[in-house]
Amino acid sequence: MEPHPRAGTNTAPSAQQPGEAERGAEAQSDRLRFLDLAARRIARGADLDETLRGLGEAVVPAFADAVLVHLREPLPTGEGQPAEPLVLRLHSFAQGPGDAVTAAPAGAGPVRPTVTGPFAELLLARQPVFGDVPEIESVVTELLEPVAGMPTTPAPGRRLIIAPLYGRRHLLGTVALLRAAGRPAFTADDLLVAAQLATHTALGVDASMPYGHEASVADALQLRMLPSSLPETTGVRLASRYLPAAETSQVGGDWYDAIPLPGNRVALVVGDVMGHSMTSAAMMGQLRTTVQTLARLDLPPEEVLYHLDEQAQRLGSEHMATCLYAIYDPISQRLLVADAGHPPPLLLHPDGSGEVLQVPPGAPIGVGGVPFETWELPAPTGGTLLLYTDGLVESRNRDVWTGMELLRVRLEAVAARVAPPPLDMLCDAVLTLLDPDARDDDVALLAARFDGFAPLNVAYWFLSPQPQTAGRARQLTRRALHRWGLGSMLDATELMVSEVVTNAVRYASRPIALRLLRTDVLRCEVGDDSPQVPRMRRAQAGDEGGRGLFLVDQLALRWGATLLSTGKVVWFEQQIPEEYRQRGPDVA
Template sequence: MTKHPGAGKGTGGHAPGVHRTAADTPAGPPWGARPGAAGPQTDRLRYLDAATRQIAHGMNLDETLRELCRAAVPAFADVALVHLYAPLPVADDPADSSGVHVLRLHSADRAPPPGALGSGPAPSDADPVQAAQVVHLAATGPLARLLRAGRPVFGDLPGIRSVVAELLGVANTPGALPPGRRLILAPLHGRRHAIGSIVLVRGPGRADFTGDDLLVASQLATHTAVGIHKAVLYAREASAADTLQRTMLPPSLPEPAGVLLASRYLPSSRTAQVGGDWYDAIPLPGNRVALVIGDVMGHSLTSAAIMGQLRTVVQTLAGLDLPPDEVLHHLDEQAERLGSEHTATCLYAMYDPVLHRLLVSNAGHLPPVLLHPDGRTEVLPVPPGAPIGVGGGGFESTELHAPPGATLLLYTDGLVESRDSDVLTGVDRLRARLREAASGLGPPTLEELCDASLGTLGAGVRDDDIALLAARLEGIPPETVAYWYMAPRPQTARQARRLTRRTLRDWGLDSLVESAELMVSEIVANAVRFASRPITLRLLRTDVLRCEVGDDSPLVPRMRHARPHDEGGRGLFLVDQLAQRWGATRVSTGKLVWFEQSLPGDQEPD
């Protein structure tokens, strides 16, 4: 079959010829030539069996019509033209019985003229058949009625010649149409409405079509219509499944200080069903970030629903600032409560850019790969653990050093496992692609690393979904961090003001000293009221100035509006007025109250 945007144009207005071999067409001699030894009826049955199976091989619209043309030309006809409604009606949508409809030429194929070698346009006097690119037909006109009837007809019947002339784009005059019964018009009919037509033409030197050939054309059209219906529904389901999957993934990634993030998600190209792969990046208190990757087994709406629930549970648990092993433990418990037989794998990594530390726990997922700044790759030694939903727990948190400038790669098994490659081989290939990407003159960007990780999978056939999360662990330089422990006593607020003032002056942030001192004093004084253990004070200078005060009380302060005669209650109101942003978060050790201030214009770091 030839995609034919120019049918009816060019030399003689002919579609390109296609040279056929025995492997291109169903078994048996060209139809209309001498019959086989077994008799014409047996030949027709054999031909139909091979042709209908060939048409069924098509997985999409183009493949279905290509297989139709390969089955029809030249074994049954010398020319095959396919017009389809634009847009195509599908499913059980009611047919529109009013207005003007449009048929567009989708496919055209023809056998070479006798004696021609290879492919190419036929001489203009050897084959007068052409095709109309666009046909406008009234819903109640003769062509529309013929297509709705769904029965193939000969082109020389009274009342049909004008319809055929429309499809061929020629005048209904003597000599403009193939003479005799050399043309069959076979409607393509879905379950409830017409979807197009097939025109089959025999050239000079072959016998005319017979009544039995009408039955053959009917079968070709019926199986082609079924294939078109299946292909269009498949494409719509695949698009809907992909949209559903993507709505369950993060619409964008956060931009925490000390780490750069990039991601990829590619749905399987072999199924229209939604999968259960997901990834996430969740900011945590103290400038840390949780990096999550997971995979619910199976491809179905149930898998997607479970994935959405597990992802929500992980986000909730991350907000409690639990260690990675406890997050997976509670996730496993929640999965059991869901009462589903589906299992999932999940890897949860917590990155601290100040301490340059990774804390990782794994639930049956593939271990992450770390690309070092010097180009070396390492599969992190993380105990695998049991998958989520199996029960039994036993998850461990592994602490690892995260060199500044290293890149952590989390991925699902679709990236490294396929029909012709096991997981170990796939991981080795992934590491080789990462090393090659890092061997250039400069360090590769995260986007370049993601593209390199996918390799040819980005444009090729994929057996499974692929989720990929890459994190460049840049870290926060120690000279931009100040950290203290202070006893919870009345003098602590004054001590905190002094430490803040000295640190900001050392950093050249004199213009922020007065406001930062006031806010630190208010927050520390509030912490002293409830803390029973030492209070923490941390200042960080990144793209903003951030102050964090932590204590062991879970009571989170709330801003309230003090009355004129009240002596207190104005601390958080002042913080709210002076800070660019502020907040209070419960953590596993108590709570953390923080605020941020914009740096002066000439003090912003590169």
């Protein structure tokens, strides 16, 4: 560390007893050297916190015993003048043990000094003044509101200087410099030093504001692109958490998503764009949108990652990303997983034991030319799958493998206390692994509790695309509804099944899939290999057909068509009467 010349202090007399002019020249040389070192130290700050700490380290104890900086909150940006009143937030520095300069927390909160009268004139004049000016004594009392461990009460004499901080366009705040008793009071020359310190600090703060503005915009952009809520699907419960990086870090590109798929399946996604910048956040949004589009095509996980990799290469080679894509099927109780360089998921088994799933990672998204693989794993009912980004398990003090083992142990500890642990409790407990002082990355977390789907609530058939298939579909539907005690829904359901199956027979070349699912609603799905999605239209008076989907639209609670890589699925849902829903989904 470069030594500080002690600015504003009396030097010991030499043996030759230099004259007053020589002492003045030596003091002036000391001040210039001090200001040169202070300016360089302040300018090294890459952001607001580092700039202010540079001021504290430069000034304490070489020029003052304590520094209190009050900045506008929020800091003004742009060309327009910020609205009054002037709200200032405290940042303070003092000498700690030895020569260390410590920053005291802003425990006093914001203060609102009067911005009219003499204090306003002082700020507009852009010149530092001694704190004993009678006209501003009340404001000085507010600015020096006591802070724990800080010598904020100046000793008698001129031991306080207040200097305004002016950036290129706006008043940013004030800086207060204090000297304790036992040290010479400030002089008129020290006002000039304070003015230079305030100028360099204001320029540093002003330079940090575009970064702060960019970071806040990127934060808002990133949060807007994350899902505002998670879907509610039968067979799985979901919970999530997202924590941005520490305030001194730039915004990252972490994201998570849960996307409903046909057949009550759900796609679970977590990803992380490498790097921290506004570009990373924007690329994250593009990749997340691409994943949503690919998922709705019902592609297998390795195909989703393959096409996502292609899209990332089109966006540019300067950014890569990791991604884990999984599909949970509550009916088969299986999990399909493909990994593109992402940390593996953790599974908390129903018995409370934790396991890091052995899913071999592929290359990150954006590398190009590397195939991905899909792995099929059991998804036991009552188990909990945890998908996360590396910010949860990796930090400056901990490698990713150590972090994953700590995460597994933490999951088991929570399950040992409460079995099964509620998802929100589990997510909150997991986040306690984070070390606030060592964390410099975003954290995205997605938890899925597997409830499964009782086989008694599923009816599934494959039917040949023949003219008599619609009649066969009505017959099978009738049997299933009688078995479930839903005879009151029979007429409407038979009619809609007949219309949708008839439409599938018209275009299909392979067997048609007919599936009925019973939850709090009755859902019917008809799949075929034709990519032609049906459209509802109004039939004219002389038309013999064209009324099928119009009837479905009138009778169903909701309906839709999903285009798949292998064809399409047309589905509709009906509300099950309350008296039958109260019996529970597992009652045959």
